[in-house]
Amino acid sequence: MKTRQQIVAGNWKMNKNYGEGRELAMEIVERLKPSNTQVVLCAPYIHLQLVKNIIKDVASLYLGAQNCHQEDKGAYTGEISVDMLKSVGVSYVILGHSERREYFGESDELLAKKTDKVLAAGLLPIFCCGESLDIRDAGTHVAHVQAQIKAGLFHLSPEEFQKVVIAYEPIWAIGTGRTASPEQAQDMHAAIRALLTDQYGAEIADATTILYGGSVNGGNAAVLFSQPDVDGGLVGGASLKAEEFITIVEATKK
Numbered sequence: 249m250k251t252r253q254q255i256v257a258g259n260w261k262m263n264k265n266y267g268e269g270r271e272l273a274m275e276i277v278e279r280l281k282p283s284n285t286q287v288v289l290c291a292p293y294i295h296l297q298l299v300k301n302i303i304k305d306v307a308s309l310y311l312g313a314q315n316c317h318q319e320d321k322g323a324y325t326g327e328i329s330v331d332m333l334k335s336v337g338v339s340y341v342i343l344g345h346s347e348r349r350e351y352f353g354e355s356d357e358l359l360a361k362k363t364d365k366v367l368a369a370g371l372l373p374i375f376c377c378g379e380s381l382d383i384r385d386a387g388t389h390v391a392h393v394q395a396q397i398k399a400g401l402f403h404l405s406p407e408e409f410q411k412v413v414i415a416y417e418p419i420w421a422i423g424t425g426r427t428a429s430p431e432q433a434q435d436m437h438a439a440i441r442a443l444l445t446d447q448y449g450a451e452i453a454d455a456t457t458i459l460y461g462g463s464v465n466g467g468n469a470a471v472l473f474s475q476p477d478v479d480g481g482l483v484g485g486a487s488l489k490a491e492e493f494i495t496i497v498e499a500t501k502k
């Protein structure tokens with residue numbers, strides 16, 4: 249039976265120029281201690297090749313991208329294909345981050361296509377879901393998140409689905425300093441796992457990694473990750489400081 253992998257992914261978003269990115273990746277390599285937690289550096293495209301070279305000898309470090317295009321290639325100015333990502337050693341691709349959904353109009357249908365493309369290339373999607381504050385206040389957050397997962401992922405076969413990592417990121421907690429409480433995170437993660445159990449069965453649901461994202465930092469990571477259904481984090485701001493990021497990695501379950 250597949251065991252549930254603990255993962256901490258750092259999403260650098262649109263931060264760090266070339267030199268700063270090199271410095272950050274090198275400091276992470278220096279500070280990281282061997283462990284079973286997978287650590288994914290989701291750097292901007294300009295850094296991917298360099299970061300791959302810096303992390304290549306560290307078994308627990310993986311390269312991630314923050315997006316991809318849904319087509320193989322062609323006249324899509326400014327876009328990047330899964331084949332391009334794969335060719336520089338990318339393993340994980342973040343899909344459906346709320347910033348992409350909101351600022352770039354990414355729909356559930358589009359994300360289903362991107363998921364297919366990532367899996368077909370042999371890469372691993374980190375599929376993001378999460379509700380706005382209005383939806384949470386209306387009390388429909390569980391239904392909202394479950395609908396995002398159904399629309400983006402439930403066309404996948406069980407074999408395909410087993411490669412997917414889910415990241416729950418309440419939008420009201422992203423970059424705001426206002427994190428979900430451990431109970432709020434656990435409740436949603438349990439609801440997601442229950443949905444996965446209905447669709448794919450308990451064995452696959454139990455083995456699925458579900459990350460929490462939204463103002464995770466060195467001070468709150470341990471209590472969030474100690475929740476039974478929280479299997480690590482998708483970290484934005486705090487992934488830009490090596491020391492704090494490593495503290496977060498070390499807060500994962502052993």
Ligand SMILES: O=C[C@H](O)COP(=O)(O)O
Pocket residue numbers: 259345417421422423424425461462463464482483484485486
């Ligand atoms: O992808 C990461 C999330 O958007 C969380 O960002 P944050 O840790 O800066 O709140």
